[in-house]
Amino acid sequence: MRKHASIFCLLLALVASAVHAADLAVIVHPANPVRSMTLAELGKILKGKSSATWPTGRTITVVLRDPGSPAMKFFFEKVMGVGTEEAKTILSEPSRKSSAPVVFAETDEEIVKFVGSNASAVGIVDVYNITGSVKVIKIDEKQPFDPGYALKGH
16 A cells, blocks of 8 residues: 555656646747747847837747646746736736737646747647647747757756
């Protein structure tokens, strides 16, 4: 019985760590000419402290998962330097300098579908949910599986 309990606890710990270890990617529509951006630029867009337009002149639409999810908690801390509650406030603040609307989706699949059909959208998804309908852009000149990639969960 003790052996089974130990195995159960080990499996539970592995599942819990997998939930918190999301490797995230920044995705755009394939027609978007942007190939990379810095983590600081992404943070400024989200905080409303930067231009909300792509080089094409289109207004950026940000598509994110539920702010309360563990992956988004990691993302907000890494990119915006704030916790979940403060990120929610910033993203919903009507007085943001940026006009980049934020859309929340229930699943990564919804984000991929939205970004794949909207040339002005940028989305944040788990790397394992990317399809050929979107393009991954580099963050700080690194792709998601490169050593030192900023949005790699731990």
